[in-house]
Amino acid sequence: xxxxxxxxxxxxxxxxxxxxxxxxxxxxxxxxxxxxxxxxxxxxxxxxxxxxxxxxxxxxxxxxxxxxxxxxxxxxxxxxxxxxxxxxxxxxxxxxxxxxxxxxxxxxxxxxxxxxxxxxxxxxxxxxxxxxxxxxxxxxxxxxxxxxxxxxxxxxxxxxxxxxxxxxxxxxxxxxxxxxxxxxxxxxxxxxxxxxxxxxxxxxxxxxxxxxxxxxxxxxxxxxxxxxxxxxxxxxxxxxxxxxxxxxxxxxxxxxxxxxxxxxxxxxxxxxxxxxxxxxxxxxxxxxxxxxxxxxxxxxxxxxxxxxxxxxxxxxxxxxxxxxxxxxxxxxxxxxxxxxxxxxxxxxxxxxxxxxxxxxxxxxxxxxxxxxxxxxxxxxxxxxxxxxxxxxxxxxxxxxxxxxxxxxxxxxxxxxxxxxxxxxxxxxxxxxxxxxxxxxxxxxxxxxxxxxxxxxxxxxxxxxxxxxxxxxxxxxxxxxxxxxxxxxxxxxxxxxxxxxxxxxxxxxxxxxxxxxxxxxxxxxxxxxxxxxxxxxxxxxxxxxxxxxxxxxxxxxxxxxxxxxxxx
Numbered sequence: 065x066x067x068x069x070x071x072x073x074x075x076x077x078x079x080x081x082x083x084x085x086x087x088x089x090x091x092x093x094x095x096x097x098x099x100x101x102x103x104x105x106x107x108x109x110x111x112x113x114x115x116x117x118x119x120x121x122x123x124x125x126x127x128x129x130x131x132x133x134x135x136x137x138x139x140x141x142x143x144x145x146x147x148x149x150x151x152x153x154x155x156x157x158x159x160x161x162x163x164x165x166x167x168x169x170x171x172x173x174x175x176x177x178x179x180x181x182x183x184x185x186x187x188x189x190x191x192x193x194x195x196x197x198x199x200x201x202x203x204x205x206x207x208x209x210x211x212x213x214x215x216x217x218x219x220x221x222x223x224x225x226x227x228x229x230x231x232x233x234x235x236x237x238x239x240x241x242x243x244x245x246x247x248x249x250x251x252x253x254x255x256x257x258x259x260x261x262x263x264x265x266x267x268x269x270x271x272x273x274x275x276x277x278x279x280x281x282x283x284x285x286x287x288x289x290x291x292x293x294x295x296x297x298x299x300x301x302x303x304x305x306x307x308x309x310x311x312x313x314x315x316x317x318x319x320x321x322x323x324x325x326x327x328x329x330x331x332x333x334x335x336x337x338x339x340x341x342x343x344x345x346x347x348x349x350x351x352x353x354x355x356x357x358x359x360x361x362x363x364x365x366x367x368x369x370x371x372x373x374x375x376x377x378x379x380x381x382x383x384x385x386x387x388x389x390x391x392x393x394x395x396x397x398x399x400x401x402x403x404x405x406x407x408x409x410x411x412x413x414x415x416x417x418x419x420x421x422x423x424x425x426x427x428x429x430x431x432x433x434x435x436x437x438x439x440x441x442x443x444x445x446x447x448x449x450x451x452x453x454x455x456x457x458x459x460x461x462x463x464x465x466x467x468x469x470x471x472x473x474x475x476x477x478x479x480x481x482x483x484x485x486x487x488x489x490x491x492x493x494x495x496x497x498x499x500x501x502x503x504x505x506x507x508x509x510x511x512x513x514x515x516x517x518x519x520x521x522x523x524x525x526x527x528x529x530x531x532x533x534x535x536x537x538x539x540x541x542x543x544x545x546x547x548x549x550x551x552x553x554x555x556x557x558x559x560x561x562x563x564x565x566x567x568x569x570x571x572x573x574x575x576x577x578x579x580x581x582x583x584x585x586x587x588x589x590x591x592x593x594x595x596x597x598x599x600x601x602x603x604x605x606x607x608x609x610x611x612x613x614x615x616x617x618x619x620x621x622x623x624x625x626x627x628x629x630x631x
Contacts, residue, residue: 083097228271302329528604
């Protein structure tokens with residue numbers, strides 16, 4: 065769909081209502097009208113179809129197997145056990161009997177059909193969770209560091225993130241009228257949108273909060289990032305990061321991934337004003353002519369970083385202080401039990417590609433339902449698609465452990481290798497309409513073939529960060545991985561190499577459009593060199609740079625984003 069038509073749809077939508085009510089009521093097709101397929105994203109849903117069934121249905125002269133993906137708005141990925149049980153019931157009743165944790169700490173339901181869409185949305189709302197602005201050209205789900213080492217500060221950061229999430233919600237009542245049958249009131253369709261205006265943002269917008277030393281949210285991949293600066297365990301404020309973004313288009317040099325720039329320090333009480341200024345700057349300066357050049361990263365590169373920072377300061381009335389020192393050690397999750405400052409315990413489980421289902425091998429959905437029935441703390445989804453059972457009193461650990469074991473929820477950790485435990489993949493086929501190649505379904509096979517090569521070179525537990533994306537849009541943040549496969553066509557990928565384990569450096573294209581045999585052959589040779597030539601504790605991506613195998617990517621503005629002061 066062209067950029068202009070998207071901009072027109074937004075401006076003519078009566079604040080995101082469009083003809084959604086008519087589309088939903090049409091019994092003839094399982095699909096929505098084309099303009100409504102754009103608008104429903106702002107309500108947290110995407111129209112998709114089952115691509116495994118496409119050809120067969122075409123032969124039978126049937127329309128595609130249309131279905132809807134629904135995404136929750138859950139800032140920081142925090143849900144209560146009561147909410148978990150309700151979401152589980154929705155997955156079982158309306159969706160495909162699985163829950164999926166996304167790389168943005170949200171749940172996705174897959175396989176909901178049109179005539180059950182409204183009932184599903186109402187059930188999600190009854191769990192005191194909504195899906196408003198989970199997709200679309202607005203601020204999406206806000207990420208928050210999930211590893212609560214410092215419980216007090218973590219709670220503060222989570223609270224600010226939740227505040228910001230509310231602050232950046234669209235004002236439209238459309239969601240409540242369409243899904244929850246609320247009355248239309250005077251002014252419906254003309255609600256004031258002081259932050260977004262009549263046409264919302266030029267493109268999607270992503271925000272993340274990181275708490276050093278762990279960069280589990282990949283803060284530099286977000287349009288707007290906040291790095292929490294803790295002094296004596298207390299939140300002093302945030303370093304502001306702007307202009308990260310992962311999406312690109314194959315073969316188009318005008319599009320590229322970008323890591324954010326650290327531009328200064330703010331205190332917590334300045335956060336809402338500064339964030340609003342960032343969003344309105346992007347609203348007014350962002351590219352509305354070319355959709356693929358509309359993200360904030362391109363606005364910064366087209367106008368210049370200093371201009372954009374000046375605009376943010378002018379609009380917010382806040383002068384940024386010099387950035388404060390911080391240090392990231394890695395961007396993965398810590399597995400197993402960790403004790404928080406308050407004496408409560410947190411258990412991080414490794415869930416393969418974030419998919420929670422009952423299979424022949426393990427009953428993960430049932431197991432987490434049973435845990436939710438006895439757990440008194442909360443659940444936290446991580447930005448690496450894992451799950452933290454958080455806030456467990458010491459006296460309850462044994463009971464949780466027994467349930468984890470009984471349902472095979474420890475299998476990822478018990479059987480997985482370092483490579484598998486850190487790997488991330490997007491959903492891709494069969495449901496994602498953009499996928500060019502497999503990702504989630506391919507991940508177990510690929511890591512299964514890569515692992516023997518590592519073992520052959522004595523690298524069995526080398527912590528190498530692998531990510532697979534079915535297309536160049538990069539939902540699994542592949543451009544920050546030490547090894548990434550980015551889908552080009554069925555069974556063929558671009559091999560990207562040389563990111564680092566802290567999420568601070570982009571990788572670079574090493575081989576284009578190659579199949580699995582060529583990928584494995586290439587990596588086999590590089591693992592041999594790494595095993596023989598690496599220095600003590602040197603990561604794979606760092607080795608590839610030091611030995612000259614890869615260079616920094618040549619994107620127009622790529623530079624080491626973290627000054628030596630912090631590195």
